[in-house]
Amino acid sequence: MKMTQGLLDGTVPHYTQLQQHSTEEENMLTVPRHMLVRPGEPQHGINIAVTPEDHKEKKRKIDAKYRLGCKTRKEELRIRLQNLRAEKEQLKREKESCSKEDNSMAQQLQSTELEIGHLKREIGHSKKVISRQTHMLETLSQDPLVQQLMVQLGCSFTHPPKITHLS
Numbered sequence: 161m162k163m164t165q166g167l168l169d170g171t172v173p174h175y176t177q178l179q180q181h182s183t184e185e186e187n188m189l190t191v192p193r194h195m196l197v198r199p200g201e202p203q204h205g206i207n208i209a210v211t212p213e214d215h216k217e218k219k220r221k222i223d224a225k226y227r228l229g230c231k232t233r234k235e236e237l238r239i240r241l242q243n244l245r246a247e248k249e250q251l252k253r254e255k256e257s258c259s260k261e262d263n264s265m266a267q268q269l270q271s272t273e274l275e276i277g278h279l280k281r282e283i284g285h286s287k288k289v290i291s292r293q294t295h296m297l298e299t300l301s302q303d304p305l306v307q308q309l310m311v312q313l314g315c316s317f318t319h320p321p322k323i324t325h326l327s
Contacts, residue, residue: 300306
């Protein structure tokens with residue numbers, strides 16, 4: 161039997177004995193002894209407010225805590241509202257800036273489109289002039305008198321002219 165007793169010694173919790181109180185102390189209590197809280201132990205929801213003054217004091221503290229919470233929330237909301245208003249103004253300014261930039265870009269785009277149209281017309285005109293000059297050069301280069309004159313002047317074409325026999 162000694163072996164088993166030694167094994168269980170570390171696993172079974174040891175409780176200290178409660179002090180015995182005299183019946184005179186128990187008669188003085190307004191709350192039954194089993195409802196009293198021992199020091200260092202949690203209360204587990206036991207309401208020990210016994211007098212109306214204690215109840216009023218507890219209510220006063222709860223109300224003060226509630227009012228403080230309301231005041232804190234109100235201040236937080238005021239600060240948040242102030243920040244949101246500042247952000248709204250910043251966004252409004254940014255929107256105006258973007259709108260101005262959009263208008264400026266639209267005008268610039270229109271101006272660029274007009275310039276592109278002008279350059280396209282100029283390119284078309286230049287192509288026509290080059291085409292006429294090339295046709296005239298080819299036509300003149302086939303004339304025997306022009307060919308002889310060119311030989312005398314030492315002119316050459318980038319592409320050799322068609323030479324016909326002189327008659």
